[in-house]
Structure formats: structure tokens, C-alpha cells
Amino acid sequence: MDRIVNGIARGVFVFLYVPIAAVIIYSFNAAGTSTRFEGFTLQWYADLFQDGALMQTLRTSAVVAVLTATVATVIGIMFALGMSRYRGAGKGGLLALIALPLIVPEIVLGVALLSVFSAVKVPLGITTLVLGHLIVSLPLATLVLMSSAAMLDPSLPEAATDLGCTPWQTFTRVYLPLLRPAVVAAWLLSFTTSFSNIVMSTFLSGVGSTTLPLKIYSSLKTGLTPSINALGALLILLTLVIVLAVGVTQMRRILVDSRS
Template structure:
């Protein structure tokens, strides 16, 4: 049975990673057709950097993704803080309203957003794209931040206040250091969701604000060239760089935390974190 499960796992990994490897390999194919191999070439990378319209859509996707992820992370943190620290009337309804976009099909959300923007006289563009992607990303960030904040000792903010911290100092020196990893995860997940979104972008993008996924999807009508493979290979490389950078940062933080625990073995973890956060005060 273990051998069978091992083979199934290997087949699943091959199924997942073979397309990624194929994109990278065929980005160096000299042939304009992906069905044949004519040798190694950097031709499609040169054409990629000379394709102004495609690079413009990439710039739009990056701008929208950064703004949408930043807003979703900030609002998600505040929403999660309210939901985990306070018990107020309508709390269940508020939480349900936040996670509702995860249940409603995106095409329904897209039509609803287009109707609202049209009836309100809001011109479609970067702002509408950010708002549309924010609705999709906000439930993800809120749930991630709720999990992180729920694991903290609820008395930490009160203890920081007793030590003389202002609300801003409590956030910057206590809550932020303890939830930094969750915030980073929320931002990256929100950015990925926004960057790859097609359905919501179809209904909320305007003239001159076409995103990269929409551009690639429209190219299906005329045929996709290996230039898209070159773009995909660069995005894969960028993703790997981000993963390694985040991984090294997390490993460094783990090692620093282990050293602090060795220096103060009898102190409680929350006490160590609070003392470290308020040392510079």
C-alpha cells in the first residue's frame, strides 16, 4: 500500500510540474510553433522585451495586484482584529458578508460590479479593477489573519498598554512583529489571486487598462507564440526568487527566535515577544 501511494504521489508531482518545465524549455525554442523543435534561441525573449502592448498589460497587472493586495491585507487585518478581539452584535453576519465572495461565482460578482459601476457613472479603469480584485482577495486575507490573531494571547495588547505603549506602538512593536508572517502570506496570496484573475477583470477593466491574463486570453484567437512561454519562464523565475527570499527570511527569524529562547529559557514565549517589542521604547 505504501508503495502504491508513493507512485501515486510521484505521478501527481509529474503531472503538476511537467507543464511548468515545458514552458521554460519551449521558451528557448527557435521555432515559431510549439509543435516542433528547431534548436535553442533567445529570439522570443528579445521579441518579448520589444512587445510594448504586452509589457503594458504586465505593468497594469502588477500595479493592480500590488494595490489590491495591499488594501486587502490592511482591511483584512483590521477586520480580523475586530472579529477576534470583540464580541459585538451582528458579528456572524459581518463575517458571513466578508467570506460570501468565496461562495458566489465570480461571473455573478463581475456582472454585479459592472452594473454598480455603470449605474453610478464610475468609469472603468484601474480603480474599478482594484475594487473588483479587492472583493475577491479580502476573504482570503481576513481568514488568514483571523487564524494568526486567534493564536495570540489576548492579554498582550493590554499588557503593552500597561507598559506605556500607545495604540500605534502596540501595533508596531507587538502585533505587527507577531503577525508579520501572516501578513506576508496574505499579501502574496492576494497578489497572486489578483494577478491571475480573468473573470472579474473582464467586467471591470476599461480601455487602456487590459491586464496580462486578458491579453493572453485574447491572443488565443490569433494564436499564441512562444513569446508567451518566455514571459511565463520569467514569471516562474520571479516566483522562485520570491519563495527563496521569503524562505531565507523565515529561516533567519526562526534561528533568531531560538537564540532568544536559549538566552531566556525560563521566560514564557509571549513574555519574551512583549519584552522584545517594547525594549526600544
């Protein structure tokens, strides 16, 4: 039985990481095609930074993702803290409403938002992209933050007030440090969800606001260039650096807390 479980686990890891390894390997492929490997080259990385259109879509995706993640995390913090202290009726209904966008098919949400923006004559662009991505990212950020906020001691506000803290000081000096790991997780999850989103972006992007996933998807019609593999390799490296940085920071925090 153990051998079967180990074999399945290894197969899952191979299935997950072989495509990632292939992207990295073929980003150095001198052949310029994914059908054969003919040697090592850095040409595609140089071509990547010279591709103005591709870099513009990367900047657009980064801007939209940063704005979406920041707004979603701020709103999620307020909602999570409010719900952790709320004891009235209808709490279950509010939770259902915040989680509803996760259940409704995203293509339905995209069509609905496009209809609303068209009806009120809102031009498609960065603003509509951020609003659309918020619909998808906000429930994820809120649920992550609510799970941490629910574990906080309900007497913290009273204790902080007794010590002379104002409501803002209670938030910045008590709540925020305790919720810091959840805030980081919610922001990163929202950023990733927005950065890789293609359904909402298909409906809500306008002229000059094409995102990177849409650019890559449109390239499928003419064939993916090796520069896409180079960009994918760099994004994988950036993700690895962020994960390691967050992990090291959390480990240091755990060690400091254990010593104190």
C-alpha cells in the same frame, strides 16, 4: 499499499510540474511553435521586451495587483484584530459575510459590479479593476490574518499599555511583528489572486487597462506567440525567487528565536 501511494504522489507531481517545465523549455525553442523543438535561442526574450503592448498589460496587472494586495492586507489586518477582540453577538454572521464572496460565483460578482458601475457612471479602468479584485482578494487575506490573530494572547494590549505604549505603538511594536508572517502570506496570496484574475478583469477593464491574463486569452484566437512562453518562464523564475526569499527569511527568524 505504500507503492500505490508513492505512485499516486509521483503522478501528481508530474501532472503539476510537466506543464511548467514545458513552458520554460519552449521559451528557448528556435522553431517558434509548440509542436516541435528545433534548437536553442534567446530571440523570444528579446522580442518580449520589444513588445510594447504586452509589456503595457504586464505593468497594468502589476499595478492593479500591488494596489489590491496592499489594500486587502491593510483592511484584513484591521478586521482580523477587531474580530479577535470582539466577544459580542453576531460574530458568526460577520465571518459569513466576509467569506460570502468566496462562495458566490465570480462571474455573478463581475456582472453585479459592472451593473453598479454603469448605473453610477463610473468609467472602467484601473480603479474599477482594483475594486473588483478586492472583492475576491479581501476574504482570502482576512481569513489568513484571522487565523494568526486568533492565536495572539488577549492580554497583549493591557500589557503593552502597562509598559507605556500608545495604541499605535501597540500595533506597530507588538501586533505587527507577531503577525508579520501572516501579513506576508496574505499580501502574496492577494497579489497572486489579483495578478492572475481573468473573470473580474473581463467585466471591469476599460480602454487602456487591459491586464496580462486578458491579453493572453485574446491571443488564443490568433495563436500564442513564443514571447508568451518567455514571459511565463520569467514569471516562474520571479515566483521561485520570492518563495525562496520568504522561506529563507522565515528560517532565519526561527533560528534567531530558538537561540534567544
